[in-house]
Amino acid sequence: MNIAVCVKQVPDSAAKVVAEDDRVSWGDAPLVLNPWDEYAVEAALQLQEAAGGEVTAVSVGGESAKEALKTALAMGCTQAILVSDPALAAADSQAIAHVLCAAIQKIGGVEAACFGRQAIDGDMGVTGAQTAHLLGWLMLGLVSKIEFKDGKLQVERSFEEGIQIAECPLPAALSVSKDIGEPRYPSFMGIRKAARAEIPTWDLAALGIEAPASVVRWPRISNPPVREIKTEMIEGGSPQEIAEKLVERILEEKVL
Amino acid sequence: MDFKLTEEQQMAQQMVREFAQREVAPVIKESDRQGGMAAFVLPRMAELGILGICLPLRYGGQGMDYISLGLACEELEAVDSTLRVVLSVHIGLNSLGLLQWANEEQKQRLLKPQARGEKIACFGLTESGAGSDVAAIQSSARCQGDEYILNGEKMWISLATKAHHCLWIARTDPSAADPHEGLSAFLVDLEQKGVTRGDLHGKLGMRAGSTGWIALQDVTVPLQNRIGEEGEGFKIAMACLDNGRYTVAAGATGLIRACLEASTTYAKSRRAFGREISWFQLVQQKIANMVQFYDAARLLYLRAGWLKNQGVRNTRETSLAKWFATDASFQAAAEAVQIHGAYGYSDEYDVERYLRNAKGGVIYEGTSEIHQLMQAGYALGYRVDAPLRCELPPYDSEFWQAEI
Ligand SMILES: Cc1cc2nc3c(=O)[nH]c(=O)nc-3n(C[C@H](O)[C@H](O)[C@H](O)COP(=O)(O)OP(=O)(O)OC[C@H]3O[C@@H](n4cnc5c(N)ncnc54)[C@H](O)[C@@H]3O)c2cc1C
DSSP, rough: EEEEEEEEEETTTOOOOOEEEEEEEETTEEEEEEEHHHHHHHHHHHHHHHHSOOEEEEEEETEHHHHHHHHHHHHSSSSEEEOOOOOGGTTTTTHHHHHHHHHHHHHHHHHEEEEEEOTTTTOOHHHHHHHHHHOEEEEEEEEEEEEEEEEEEEEEEEOSSSSEEEEESSEEEEEOOOOOOOOOOOOOOHHHHHHHHOOEEEEEEHTOOOOOOOOOOOOOOOOOOOOOOOOOOOSSHHHHHHHHHHHHHHHHOOOO | OOOOHHHHHHHHHHHHHHIIIIIIGHHHHHHHHHHHHHHHHHHHHHHHEEEEEEEGGGTTTTOOHHHHHHHHHHHHHOOHHHHHHHHIIIIIIIIHHHHHOOOOHHHHIIIIIEEESSSOOOOOBBBBTTTSSSGGGGOOOEEEEEEEEEEEEEEEETTTTSEEEEEEEEEEEEOOOSGGGGGEEEESSSSSSTEEEEEEOOOSOOOOOEEEEEEEEEEEEEEEGGSSSTOHHHHHHHHHHHHHHHHHHHHHHHHHHHHHHHHHHHHHHHETTTEEEGGSHHHHHHHHHHHHHHHHHHHHHHHHHHHHHHTOOOOHHHHHHHHHHHHHHHHHHHHHHHHHHHHHSTTSSSOOOOHHHHHHTTSSSSOOOHHHHHHHHHHHTTOOOOOOSSOOOOOOOOHHHHHO
16 A cells, blocks of 8 residues: 655744744744654554555655655655645645645555644645545544554544544545654664655646646734733742732732 | 765764654753663664664664764763763774774674674773773783683773673783783673673762673683784774774764753843843853854864774874863863853753763873873874774775665
8 A cells, every 4th residue: 555645844843933024934944844744754654564555755845845855755755756846836725735636646556645733834734634635535634543454544533532433444644643653763774765865856747737726825924912021029028928929919910 | 175964964963863852861860860871771772773873784783974973972962971972882992993803704793783782882991900001901811722711800881781792901911022012802792601790889970871890700702702813902992992082072072062052041041130141241251162162172073083984094183082072071061050150050950960971071081181192292293103904994885885
């Protein structure tokens, strides 16, 4: 069974992201594999261990996204494909879904596609579901455990309320939650392979599709309002007295 | 001149960093307090391939280069010196010694399990009466048929109680005119009759690691476990130190980085006289010094690593890197404690541990005094490195990464 894992390159989570003139900037912070997608890669590799086949990492992005794909290769993916086209510069999530759908079909023989729960830059969290819809596949969200039994997927989905066991036939798309377990580190063997890998780039012509129209625009982007913080020192003769005053102030301010 | 690390080197560094920061950093304070290495550390380093990072695949290693070894050491010591010590003794002082001096049969039989992390390796040079003065070694090896009988005791041996193998330097010829020429090297299996060992306690630092003693009483070592020729022990030990010192230099660089990071974070959050202490120029001076130490130490160890990759003799450059980086790490740690004030004096913060650990670096693998003698010796022309019968092989990615 071949597996695709769709990954995105995003600014590092430690980056200071600011909005300026309706544009988002993260300075010279490094770009990394989207942290949620690391769990998706982990899930894809676990599924491969259970069911065999190849794992192909796919990313839509610029040339630099090859770095994120190399991380996926170093973790153990069989191969990686970059989809890059100038016409995708302002693509929204459903446009990306059209592209991913075409890419997954072009890879061939893919019966499961893994996604992170969301990307930490756009935070839309819908690309997986949109891609599944276009593929006409079943979609299981927030998967925390995967098993492969009698040609079917059996997954656990964890919620605050409990755990749901779901079963579905292939092909299927999955979005993966953190509970799948810590993503494995790249192995040295994977690192050697990734450093040497020539990652093929497909453009829209190679996929045989037109540039999908984007429907979502970001007309305004602003920074969150600056929070005003006031510090007040509470003094008193004894710890007891200070604590009492503190309780009073907390109740007054309705903090609790 | 190309200062850029390769993709392979960067990814290797990143992987070791993730391991050290995610898995060891959260428990290191506790290990240091309790005085021992957490049980998961060595098996996990083996599983991740870190214990064979720069050894060829054909000998059980991971096929990376000598610079990757240095980068790994920098990352490990940025969390704790005892993590880096593992690579210093297991790879630097022992496994690279085998790569350089052992014959092919020995590499398959002895190096392979070490590179795979199945056998942990240590290095036994120092004795209670022989530290800087290596030629004073007393422990003995007597040839008897096709085996040697070893007796004697080593002191201050890192991983003494964790290791399976020890590269042991013993005297084979008590009557040699030059005592340096009466020494030989052996790979001793520590899991056998006649071997006793234990950890030393009450150390100033390196508490999350193992430093101990190993005593041999009539231990038999087969002839096939003698590394190099009889009488070559001193040369072998010094060649091993060329590699061990490289790991110490790279590690101390990581320690400087940790001091710098802790100091900038703390200085920007601690307030005195109405502002963050980072605005005071005397605090800034300490931070500027740490930046200078870090960059200089890093350049020195990377140069040594590059020379190793090229197969150029680097005893002088490695000694210089080790001397500079360890002295600088001790100063950086002392200043980091100072910047933290009283809080730096308690184990609530990491910097007091950095200071205690940093003192070790200026003592082991050649005290700072010994390195100064060496550097003066080179400058004055009193010291010249004669070619060795076996040189450390240059890094050749095809040879290293060929799967056989
Ligand atoms: C934490 C730790 C781990 C260690 N791990 C290992 C290990 O794994 N394997 C191993 O074999 N050893 C190990 N050692 C031992 C270490 O290498 C020795 O301690 C070191 O070589 C110094 O020897 P010494 O302690 O006997 O000091 P000495 O040689 O007695 O030196 C004492 C002082 O005299 C100075 N001195 C000596 N000779 C001269 C000179 N000619 N000119 C000027 N000054 C001089 C020294 O610089 C030092 O200041 C370890 C030590 C420590 C602290």
